[in-house]
Amino acid sequence: MSLRFDEKGKFFTEFVSKEAVQVIIQTPTNHISGNIHIRPNERLRDAINEAEIFLAVTDATIYDLRQKEQYRCNFLALNREHIIWILPYDQVISDKG
Numbered sequence: 001m002s003l004r005f006d007e008k009g010k011f012f013t014e015f016v017s018k019e020a021v022q023v024i025i026q027t028p029t030n031h032i033s034g035n036i037h038i039r040p041n042e043r044l045r046d047a048i049n050e051a052e053i054f055l056a057v058t059d060a061t062i063y064d065l066r067q068k069e070q071y072r073c074n075f076l077a078l079n080r081e082h083i084i085w086i087l088p089y090d091q092v093i094s095d096k097g
Contacts, residue, residue: 022089025057027082031067034060034076036086044088048080055080 003041021044022064025032034057038047048055062071 020058023057024087024089024092025078026084026086027078028084029062030070032057032076032078033063033064033089034058034061035068044086048083048086053081055077055083 018039020035020037022036023044025034036044036047036055038044049056057076057078058074059078060071060073060076061069062073062076064070
């Protein structure tokens, strides 16, 4: 990792600090449970509205529409155009399990 300083002593690194937010994502054909990583003090909405085509999801579990597990993976690149909705897991009030 490189570290740079400007003339005022402010330092810059290549490392970007992010926090994992556990989410549930609905697509037209699947339900995905995993983590999206956002910058501290950034809203989830800001992270999902970025211009990049793909959204990185880590520790993902992919289910079919009948809730049958299809895949598990450490990393998933999800095309943002396929997202119907995203629910932060800490906002779930009821889980029918």
